[in-house]
Amino acid sequence: MIKIYAPASIGNLGVGFDILGAAITPIKNKNLGDIVTIKSSKTIKLTNTGKFSKELPTSIYDNLTWKAWKIFCKTIKKKKNVHIILEKNLPVSSGLGSSASSIVATLVALNIFFKKPLKKKKLIKLMGMLEKEISGEKHYDNVIPSYLGGIKLIISNKKNIYQNIPYFKNWFWIIAWPGVKLSTSISRSVLPNYYSKKDCIEHSKNLSCFIHALYTKQKNLAASCIQDIIAEPYRKQFLKNFDQHKKNIQKIGSIAYGISGSGPTIFSICDNEMTAEKVKKYFLENYIQTKQGFSYICQIDSIGVRKIGKKSYETI
Template identity: 30%
Template sequence: MEQEIEAAMPVQDTINDRPAHNLPPVGTQIRVFAPATVANVVCGFDVLGFAVNEPGDEVIMRVTETPGITISKITGDNGRLPLAPEKNTVSVSVQAYLESIGRTDIGLDIELHKKMPIGSGLGSSSASTVAGLFAIKNLMGDDTDVAKLLPFAMKGEEMACGHGHADNVAPALLGGFVLIRSYEPLDVIRLPHPKDLHCAIVFPDVDVPTREARQIIRTKINMKDAVTQWGNIAGLVSGLYTQDIDLIGRSMQDVLVEPVRSILIPDFYKMRELAMEAGAVSFGISGSGPSVFAFTRDEETAKRINQILQQHLTSLKINSYAYTSTINDAGPRVL
């Protein structure tokens, strides 16, 4: 059984412990893909997440003569994202990285191509940010641990939703299934998982803004609920390590966040019923929603669940998008 553990360095170490980097020649270009992610994984609010194979975002980055960052093009966003570099999560994160290595004298032009829905609960802003950071890391010939990009990616999350959490950016950057053990100092652990575990994802095309979805969460909980949640998180992590899919399934229950956020998702409990009847191991909300996901033992079951859920949403006159994937262990990649 494979067991991978990678700890991210504390924030202060990422900024000071970097070698000098030479500027790449003007005209040098790189194109990078970064994957969508499922955050929380039902019971692990803000501390668990995993990457999927699709959808994702692409960034094209070019070295220019004039120092500074410009964003020349954004596609796939229906005009919703800002071109101003001080307001875009990609450029803000890249700028923070460049400041940390003392190379703000570089000129960069960025194209962002959104290949996934915005506001889907699938880490849209995280995918864009990670693609940008992975691109600049490669352009600068930076061979340090990719985990050291995490603090810069979290700056993008803070801009996007008001909270610098890592349960989307960490799996998008590192790939695989990720646990954030601590935020202060930042400590991220990459978990093993059953290789045949499949994921069915359905995005109902309704608006659930991340900021608003966070604001409705209870800030105080009773001890009984906390104990239940701790047991489920521990059971899920144990199931991942022991490759026990049944344990994974029965541990994926949320008594804290799902009861509130499910109100924002059309027919959530009916969709869960349909998915479980069709052979799902578990079912829950992806991130802040409205996307939902189910773990299955095989690809055929995942595709069948997606079809059933989309048919149900169509009966409610709700458009939807569906994706089927294994857990993506690769993370971002140069195209």
Template identity: 35%
Template sequence: MKAVTAFAPATVANVSCGFDILGFAIGDMGDRVKVSLSDQPGLRVVSITGDGGRLPLEAEKNTCTVAIQAFLDRLNANQGLDISLMKGLPLGSGMGSSAASAAAALMAVNELMGTPFTKTELVPFAMEAERVACGAAHADNVAPSILGGFVLIRDYAPLDIVKLPVPEGLYTTLIHPHIELRTADSRSVLRRQISLQDAVVQSGNIAGLISALYTSDLKLLGRSLKDVIAEPYRALLIPGFYELREAIQKAGALGSGISGSGPTLFVLSESREIAAAVAKVSEEVYAKIGLGVDVSVAEVNPIGAYVIESV
């Protein structure tokens, strides 16, 4: 093989109550990365499309090359590589854009180098890319983007990743208002300390959500989609947040929340019909406030990142 192209999907991180510890992969939206062998030493980003010229080409700043460098360092390898990134996700959207780029890059280079690592073993390398992208090496985007489905990050020291079951009939509506919200800015509004009462409420919701995934109890899942730690503060940065939440409840959704750090909102429904109705009322809400919005309906992606082509 001289070149490998791989795909990695968008993700919803936090999943309301699971701040920095829960995430799931979404449908077929995502990024593609081609990694090619090179006779020249070092890593080079040779092209980026779909980003409007905004992403860095420098190897030390691009999430693809940062992840690949961490991969090569673990192997004590110095193979020269050329990287081409094809963005399918908007920047600053809260859909795991930086994570998808890193995940796709790692899937491609892992295949190109003879698959020395399992998918789970690739996650720490992608976390280093997240450190560069947003200042925190969190895994709740990169882990589901690589592994697919719902993922729990039980602990970070050492890293302990748990794949969770995906109930049948669960649909996601993604609502992306036309604003950009930097992860660093969204993190800056969060409190550094929380009350004991909030900790108890949040713990109950996390436990309820995970129990609902294992028992396919979608009503319990909906009751558990409540965040008392991050959402009350981040919601203030997202126009139409509370109007939208009221509208989607009337449409019959199970529950909703901020995808990652926002501004994208995710809504979970127990049928495609309800998810489509949620999409319609979401467009109506944003039409009333005069803000453009992209809305899509998808199932949970159970596969995660995968190789598209090897040549």
């Protein structure tokens, strides 16, 4: 038996549409990611558990973990029957890399269970292919951070799929999911096919300045560059009182604010825990719309996917 945990992630980070992503973990010992257990079985079996398991497709053939098993077997050119148990801890269509977490945990668990027939680069490519089934395009900005941890710059060429990006370890990332769904396909459908020269220049300036600031350890400059020119102006219509929340948390002390992935989760960055607690409280009181909604203070997850042992997590 093998048991694997894959953390939640923030795609885009506001400034890096489709090319930046970060793995996150709550600061107070809370699983914010899916867990997949693989057991021996004479036939392929799938069991869904966890808080958000009822949101998953009822047919096994529509489940991402089954699709991950299918593509894994096809790649190694051998059918390997197993019992897959998915503990669904992330809400579907939340903007927290829910599908990526399930994909990463399943593929890594299968690969370990069968003595690692696939190398890291091949696993990453399979992860991207499975993400394509959801959004229509191959994306790595959630799967790679969830798999490898940290902040990743997605390059997607033949020799280099990603690069590691430095980050500020004392930044606190507050995420808030309102408790409602927003599909990736809907979020992408409102984006324009073409952007003005002015917007392209502004986006390039912000992204290059952000990367430069991370490498040169300029916190204030990095925070000021987290401006979303590409998606936020069009997607914020789906997020209740988005602009007003931005103004209010800036007054509290937030240094950056944006949409996590395609939404409806939003994120804020603070440079101290006291301010982060105040922002979290604000989100709980003003952004959460259902009983299922939540807000957590997180930091960047430097590890990524890991094996769950009898007493604790084990790095892979």
